[in-house]
Amino acid sequence: MPSDSSADLDSDSTATDTLTFADLGLGEQVLKALSAVGYEQPSAIQAATIPTLLGGQDVVGLAQTGTGKTAAFALPILERLDRGQKQPQALVLAPTRELALQVCEAFEQYAGHSKAVHILPVYGGQGYGVQLSALRRGVHIVVGTPGRIMDHLDKGTLDLSELKFLVLDEADEMLKMGFAEDVETILAQTPDDKQVAMFSATMPPQIRRLSSKYLNDPQEIAVKKKTTTATNLTQRYLIVSYPQKVDALTRILEVENFEAMIVFTRTKNETETLAERLRARGYAAAAINGDVQQTQRERTVKQLKDGKLDILVATDVAARGLDVERISHVVNYDLPIDTESYVHRVGRTGRAGRTGDAISFVTPRERRTLSNIERATRQSLTQMHLPSVDDVNATRLSRFDDAITAALSQTARIDRFRDIIGHYVEHHDVPEADVAAALAVVAQGDTPLLLDPNDEPRREEFRGAAGKDGKSRADRDRQPPSGPMATYRIAVGKRHRVEPRQIVGAIANEGGLGRGDFGQIRIFPNFSLVDLPAELPQDTMRKLGGTRISGILIDLKPDSGPRGSSRPPRASGDRGPRKPRRS
Numbered sequence: 001m002p003s004d005s006s007a008d009l010d011s012d013s014t015a016t017d018t019l020t021f022a023d024l025g026l027g028e029q030v031l032k033a034l035s036a037v038g039y040e041q042p043s044a045i046q047a048a049t050i051p052t053l054l055g056g057q058d059v060v061g062l063a064q065t066g067t068g069k070t071a072a073f074a075l076p077i078l079e080r081l082d083r084g085q086k087q088p089q090a091l092v093l094a095p096t097r098e099l100a101l102q103v104c105e106a107f108e109q110y111a112g113h114s115k116a117v118h119i120l121p122v123y124g125g126q127g128y129g130v131q132l133s134a135l136r137r138g139v140h141i142v143v144g145t146p147g148r149i150m151d152h153l154d155k156g157t158l159d160l161s162e163l164k165f166l167v168l169d170e171a172d173e174m175l176k177m178g179f180a181e182d183v184e185t186i187l188a189q190t191p192d193d194k195q196v197a198m199f200s201a202t203m204p205p206q207i208r209r210l211s212s213k214y215l216n217d218p219q220e221i222a223v224k225k226k227t228t229t230a231t232n233l234t235q236r237y238l239i240v241s242y243p244q245k246v247d248a249l250t251r252i253l254e255v256e257n258f259e260a261m262i263v264f265t266r267t268k269n270e271t272e273t274l275a276e277r278l279r280a281r282g283y284a285a286a287a288i289n290g291d292v293q294q295t296q297r298e299r300t301v302k303q304l305k306d307g308k309l310d311i312l313v314a315t316d317v318a319a320r321g322l323d324v325e326r327i328s329h330v331v332n333y334d335l336p337i338d339t340e341s342y343v344h345r346v347g348r349t350g351r352a353g354r355t356g357d358a359i360s361f362v363t364p365r366e367r368r369t370l371s372n373i374e375r376a377t378r379q380s381l382t383q384m385h386l387p388s389v390d391d392v393n394a395t396r397l398s399r400f401d402d403a404i405t406a407a408l409s410q411t412a413r414i415d416r417f418r419d420i421i422g423h424y425v426e427h428h429d430v431p432e433a434d435v436a437a438a439l440a441v442v443a444q445g446d447t448p449l450l451l452d453p454n455d456e457p458r459r460e461e462f463r464g465a466a467g468k469d470g471k472s473r474a475d476r477d478r479q480p481p482s483g484p485m486a487t488y489r490i491a492v493g494k495r496h497r498v499e500p501r502q503i504v505g506a507i508a509n510e511g512g513l514g515r516g517d518f519g520q521i522r523i524f525p526n527f528s529l530v531d532l533p534a535e536l537p538q539d540t541m542r543k544l545g546g547t548r549i550s551g552i553l554i555d556l557k558p559d560s561g562p563r564g565s566s567r568p569p570r571a572s573g574d575r576g577p578r579k580p581r582r583s
Contacts, residue, residue, distance in 0.1 A: 086138030
């Protein structure tokens, strides 16, 4: 039975507001990886579970999808791995292939700054050859479904004799799907001294029995999670590729009738970058994040309340506890990783009985996260489409009309200007309508009032949609690059089974590059060469340095020639445009 030591946690509690991941006993490599993916503070279940697992105690966690439980068990496992051992040390059982892949991706993110950590997903529908080859080479962590794990055990291809950690993720779902017998068989074939963590949304008698039989004096940790959002809140989402997010946000700002807005990003650096780009477009925007001093934060929030600021770009932690009645809209510029964060974010609007709007940007690869949010909150988000040029122009004309109407109400000033206009008409023989149009030009300045319909992006290009051949419209229409190009080397090649479209997609998404920024792509057995603009900004180089393709860190750097010679990056701009290689 579970230990008397138990914890009931409220995910909305402020108990963890000042707690950091460093306070939980995690090492430097794991902390660097967490910082890279934008984690600032642990969730309730992470704060309670990580120290317990690091201390070697078994855990029974009552938590739903979206509470951050994957990090709660993955981080302690990574912290305690023996990199020199070839046999699997950790086994994570998940009920579905989708969840197994999701957990695997999370492990790869958290191991981003750890050396030589090998993680293998094992599930039905995937060929045995890939799994057998990886198991022969040696893996540290296996994440799989009970059925395929049983197959390997029956064939003798999976050795669990050296297992140190076992995780049952969504245990109640596994039992509902009929995996009870398989789970018990697997548990019986693992060492008695292993550490076990079991996570379940509910605690039916069968889970209690499993816990008492296979866990050693576990601590029970329950998270009471807020999973509902306000009924007076309109929730929408937009499918958009990463490089087009700024343009999408700008158009939304044009057509949405908002009073004040919070735009949430995942990292501190992104708050500053996005706020600066919005200010360059004429919006009153400011950033707050964990690095902003409290006095500056208070000053910024006061400006938002007083109407001197309209857009706040923030991280989750920086916006915690923020209560400003003017906030009519919340935009998830980066979709939050867990449901709890989503509920907290959208709760910044629609307060005190007012109505509110929440808009989430979803990249094609984040559809699963969106489904988790909808399932956990038991609410469906409505898909919206990118505001068109016609939508933007209609809004601009409407506001222009409103400005004229407001000016006409100022009778005294209108009378004075009427005499001035009459004088001009009399002496220059120009129709009054032409004079009014000329004054509008003077008032508007160099910025056109209306957008050019030719600037309308194709919907497929904007969303990065793929055709039947696996290529997006943007890939098929890619033009040869112009301007100076240089050759860069990335650490993935034929043996990683990468294709040109994967390279283009990853670099374009993470580096914010356009279709005209790519030249020739040459794929070799252990690396690839990509022609990109010769002068890539440092910020882009930094982002691309942490980019992964097929789970492999690409380690992008200027190509120095064969066998590490000191030859500088090859400039290709003086030899005319190259035709990009097709997949």
